[in-house]
Amino acid sequence: MTRKAIYPGTFDPITFGHLDVIERAAALYDKLFIAVAKSEDKNPLFTVAERIEMISEAVKKYDNVEVESFEGLVVDYAVRKQVKVVIRGLRMISDFEYEFQMALTNRKLNSDIETVFMMPKDSYSYLSSRLIKEVSRLGADISKFVPSHVERKLRGKKDE
Ligand SMILES: Nc1ncnc2c1ncn2[C@@H]1O[C@H](COP(=O)(O)OP(=O)(O)OP(=O)(O)O)[C@@H](O)[C@H]1O
Ligand SMILES: [Mg+2]
Numbered sequence: 001m002t003r004k005a006i007y008p009g010t011f012d013p014i015t016f017g018h019l020d021v022i023e024r025a026a027a028l029y030d031k032l033f034i035a036v037a038k039s040e041d042k043n044p045l046f047t048v049a050e051r052i053e054m055i056s057e058a059v060k061k062y063d064n065v066e067v068e069s070f071e072g073l074v075v076d077y078a079v080r081k082q083v084k085v086v087i088r089g090l091r092m093i094s095d096f097e098y099e100f101q102m103a104l105t106n107r108k109l110n111s112d113i114e115t116v117f118m119m120p121k122d123s124y125s126y127l128s129s130r131l132i133k134e135v136s137r138l139g140a141d142i143s144k145f146v147p148s149h150v151e152r153k154l155r156g157k158k159d160e
Contacts, residue, residue, distance in 0.1 A: 002031055004032070004033070004081070004084075004085070005031070005033070005085040005087050005116070006074070006077065006083050006085070006086050006087065007033070007034050007087040008074045008086065009037065010042055010051075011051050012042065012044040012045055012046050013045075013051060013054050013150045013153065013154065014054055014055045014146070015146050015150075016146065017089065017091065017120050017125070017128070019058055019059075019147075020089075020121050020124050022034065022065065025087045026059075026062045030064060031064050031066070032087075033065075033083065034055055034059065034066070034068070035068060035074070035077060036051050036052055036068070036070070037071075037074075038071060045157055046157075050153070054147075054153060055067045057149050073106075076110075078110070079110065079112075079113075084112055085113075085115075085116055086116070087115075087118060088115055088116070089119070090118070090119050091119075091124075091127075091128075099117065102115075136155070142154065
């Protein structure tokens with residue numbers, strides 16, 4: 001049996017925090033699908049295609065990780081992919097309430113799908129895409145937070 005998992009998110013853009021979770025999940029599962037949600041309500045800075053490109057570059061060293069986009073419910077996407085595990089990252093207590101609600105809602109929607117939480121290395125536990133975009137816009141050095149190709153893309157956006 002191939003053990004597969006989905007890691008859904010907006011990834012606007014991918015950070016070292018996401019990559020820490022990906023590394024852990026890729027070591028546990030035979031196949032990991034990174035599923036990029038459009039998240040139009042979040043008004044993303046990068047298009048889905050740009051986000052996929054940045055993730056693909058960052059995960060090319062893993063031969064069991066695939067990147068794609070999806071629309072609609074995560075649980076429906078999981079069924080289409082024949083995957084039973086959804087990976088989510090847990091940073092601070094502040095993530096807990098929302099993630100807990102979402103995991104239980106997804107379980108109500110489809111009780112075959114299990115949510116698995118992973119905690120990043122402590123030094124990444126404060127990283128969020130939102131904050132990185134904000135400090136990058138204000139001119140901060142973000143090389144500690146994102147891979148260099150993502151840093152370049154962020155700088156490019158600033159000049160647009
Ligand atoms: N630094 C991190 N460490 C561990 N998990 C993370 C980290 N950043 C994000 N995640 C997890 O990755 C998943 C997808 O997150 P998402 O794409 O919303 O990123 P985000 O950084 O939270 O972005 P935003 O700031 O736009 O909400 C979620 O489960 C989230 O908890
Ligand atoms: Mg988030």
